[in-house]
Amino acid sequence: MSAATHPTERGPVVVVGAGQAGAILSIYLARQGHNVTVYESRPDLRRTDIDAGRSINLALATRGIVPLIDVGVIEDVDAITIPMRGRMVHVDGDPTPDLQPYGSQEHEVIHSVSRSDLNAILLDAAEATGNVTLEFDTAVSTIDFDSSTITFEDGRQTPFGVIFGADGAGSRVRKAMGLAGACTFSTEWLDHDYKELTLPPNPDGSHRIDPNALHIWPKGEFMLIALANPEGDFTVTLFAPKTTFAELDSAAAIQSFFDTEFGDFTTLVPDVVDQFLDNPTGRLGTLHADGWHYEDRAVIVGDAAHAIVPFHGQGMNAALESVRTLDQHMRANPNDWEAAFSMYAAERKPDADAIAAMALDNYIEMRSGVVDPDYLVKREFALDLEQRHPAHVKPRYNMVMFSTMPYSEAQTRAARLADIITSAIADPALDVDALVDALPPLPSLDPLADPKALSTS
Ligand SMILES: Cc1cc2nc3c(=O)[nH]c(=O)nc-3n(C[C@H](O)[C@H](O)[C@H](O)COP(=O)(O)OP(=O)(O)OC[C@H]3O[C@@H](n4cnc5c(N)ncnc54)[C@H](O)[C@@H]3O)c2cc1C
Numbered sequence: 210m211s212a213a214t215h216p217t218e219r220g221p222v223v224v225v226g227a228g229q230a231g232a233i234l235s236i237y238l239a240r241q242g243h244n245v246t247v248y249e250s251r252p253d254l255r256r257t258d259i260d261a262g263r264s265i266n267l268a269l270a271t272r273g274i275v276p277l278i279d280v281g282v283i284e285d286v287d288a289i290t291i292p293m294r295g296r297m298v299h300v301d302g303d304p305t306p307d308l309q310p311y312g313s314q315e316h317e318v319i320h321s322v323s324r325s326d327l328n329a330i331l332l333d334a335a336e337a338t339g340n341v342t343l344e345f346d347t348a349v350s351t352i353d354f355d356s357s358t359i360t361f362e363d364g365r366q367t368p369f370g371v372i373f374g375a376d377g378a379g380s381r382v383r384k385a386m387g388l389a390g391a392c393t394f395s396t397e398w399l400d401h402d403y404k405e406l407t408l409p410p411n412p413d414g415s416h417r418i419d420p421n422a423l424h425i426w427p428k429g430e431f432m433l434i435a436l437a438n439p440e441g442d443f444t445v446t447l448f449a450p451k452t453t454f455a456e457l458d459s460a461a462a463i464q465s466f467f468d469t470e471f472g473d474f475t476t477l478v479p480d481v482v483d484q485f486l487d488n489p490t491g492r493l494g495t496l497h498a499d500g501w502h503y504e505d506r507a508v509i510v511g512d513a514a515h516a517i518v519p520f521h522g523q524g525m526n527a528a529l530e531s532v533r534t535l536d537q538h539m540r541a542n543p544n545d546w547e548a549a550f551s552m553y554a555a556e557r558k559p560d561a562d563a564i565a566a567m568a569l570d571n572y573i574e575m576r577s578g579v580v581d582p583d584y585l586v587k588r589e590f591a592l593d594l595e596q597r598h599p600a601h602v603k604p605r606y607n608m609v610m611f612s613t614m615p616y617s618e619a620q621t622r623a624a625r626l627a628d629i630i631t632s633a634i635a636d637p638a639l640d641v642d643a644l645v646d647a648l649p650p651l652p653s654l655d656p657l658a659d660p661k662a663l664s665t666s
Pocket of ligand 1: 225226227228229230231248249250251266267268269347348349350375376377378379380381403446491510511512513517519521522523524525526527528
């Protein structure tokens with residue numbers, strides 16, 4: 210250990226950020242027996258109507274479900290999720306969109322969940338431990354590791370023994386670790402932005418389109434997606450090049466763009482122009498951070514360590530999974546948190562790099578692959594191989610969304626499978642079954658994973 214004393218003897222255990230990562234981390238720390246203070250810059254979302262400013266709902270999948278089972282909140286989460294069985298692909302002029310199921314198995318669905326409702330469940334569970342103090346409207350400004358002092362934006366100061374940075378992509382904790390020489394980082398910005406819109410319910414409150422699917426309007430260079438909310442509306446997101454956003458600089462230009470590109474959608478959203486003008490445009494980037502901990506004094510989790518683009522719907526899932534990994538290493542090394550933090554970082558960094566790359570790949574798959582005949586043939590091929598060799602093959606999307614194997618393993622397996630499929634299509638005489646049987650067997654799911662944990666219909 211870097212210090213003679215355990216970090217908890219030096220001062221308070223502090224978590225910065227009460228998003229999904231910070232909230233679940235505070236539960237895990239409380240269950241390890243620590244008293245935890247969480248500082249969150251925003252007001253308490255359970256008592257204030259905060260515009261999350263980003264996506265209002267998120268896709269939850271197996272890697273995120275497992276930690277929610279682990280901390281005992283899954284039944285509450287089940288009550289607020291909507292299962293999505295596949296991608297509903299809307300193509301110009303086709304009145305009956307095509308459902309591309311995510312998997313061949315009953316439980317292979319993803320779940321639309323409200324960002325703020327999930328966060329509220331985790332905050333309630335954190336408070337229920339009796340060991341967590343939540344301090345809202347308290348923004349951390351700087352952290353001085355020499356004096357072990359946090360300075361807040363309002364000028365107040367407080368000591369800390371160990372600090373957990375769950376403060377998102379723009380993390381102040383990471384910045385302080387950088388100044389201390391423990392971390393280097395940069396953000397690779399995408400030349401595409403996003404904007405959220407709302408597809409309202411029918412007058413009777415029902416959904417206007419199938420709620421049990423993730424809707425995509427793929428347009429090659431850009432796309433719209435829509436995820437249902439329990440209130441009957443959909444959160445819709447336009448992802449497009451910055452140059453496209455730049456051209457949408459007047460009501461007429463916006464109306465014409467939506468009429469031309471997304472005619473069926475636009476008839477369902479009469480105020481699309483007002484929404485477009487009112488709602489902010491968000492940036493998208495991949496954070497590359499090396500050095501996720503500073504001795505046993507600070508460690509970063511979630512977007513603070515590995516913010517990624519949202520095209521695989523995995524940022525929050527990865528954040529929850531990372532926090533559970535950190536908890537496991539801390540439990541295994543209760544007296545040496547420097548070792549625990551170091552093992553956590555060594556285990557998760559390759560996985561964070563893998564999902565960052567796969568998330569970027571999935572943008573192309575969503576905005577153009579889903580209507581590309583070549584892609585569709587390969588996807589069918591992969592699903593067919595999975596049927597014939599279930600012990601050895603899972604398509605990439607399914608390994609990411611419906612398994613708990615390390616992301617880096619999913620990436621390696623997916624590359625090998627893609628090579629086999631490409632070769633088999635080029636050479637129909639190839640003995641594909643022999644090649645697939647030679648692949649290492651798929652690992653089993655995490656013992657905690659329960660395919661029936663969330664309702665699938
Ligand atoms: C458009 C979009 C769609 C997405 N869709 C999905 C999806 O479908 N599925 C999925 O898994 N992920 C998705 N994500 C990613 C997901 O939103 C993030 O990965 C996840 O929210 C990360 O959680 P976090 O707790 O690490 O960070 P955050 O949610 O950013 O939480 C950080 C918290 O720290 C607080 N904070 C920040 N600075 C300070 C400070 N100085 N002092 C005190 N508090 C501070 C913030 O207010 C915030 O509450 C999406 C992201 C975007 C942008």
